[in-house]
Amino acid sequence: SQQGEEDPQALSIQEGENATMNCSYKTSINNLQWYRQNSGRGLVHLILIRSNEREKHSGRLRVTLDTSKKSSSLLITASRAADTASYFCATDGETSGSRLTFGEGTQLTVNP
């Protein structure tokens, strides 16, 4: 079964609002990553957070990781219409090496 599961499946907000997406996973991990996918395109890496980190920032992105709850959240602040995309979390397992397991994604729509 999928390691990561995103919540919500779909999110629709107005430009300027913040968007929060959540990811839960089942087994212990080394790292958790977030990716973005525009419709019909490949994925683009956004941010990686290690299992010993609790929070990480990159521009308008803020990622948190709670290993005790096996969950992560991605916050996009001051959203723009160009942020409209699907967002996926991806996890590794402690013994899986470089391979990742992707969740089913959150479809974010930012309305102008």
Added chain:
Amino acid sequence: DGGITQSPKYLFRKEGQNVTLSCEQNLNHDAMYWYRQDPGQGLRLIYYSQIVNDFQKGDIAEGYSVSREKKESFPLTVTSAQKNPTAFYLCASSGSTFFSYEQYFGPGTRLTVT
């Protein structure tokens, strides 16, 4: 221009035919991956390769085959044994074979089998 290329962007085949999807990277990455994505869903790993002339099955390898004769290239063959081959196929690479660093993705190939 460094990156991953996949060709073609769209591919149409008749049922019962094998088809090969191309994936090339010039990032000098050791690890390469093939994923399948169905509408509204996440990515599922088909095959991955951590070094030339070696590859491992992912979660849904049945009906697919791969080769890794060159570091830059990791072609995927969708065989007639794959029961439901119509999907969006994504190739990716990463610089590490041991740790989950970021993966770089190609633009994808949309395969339609009728």
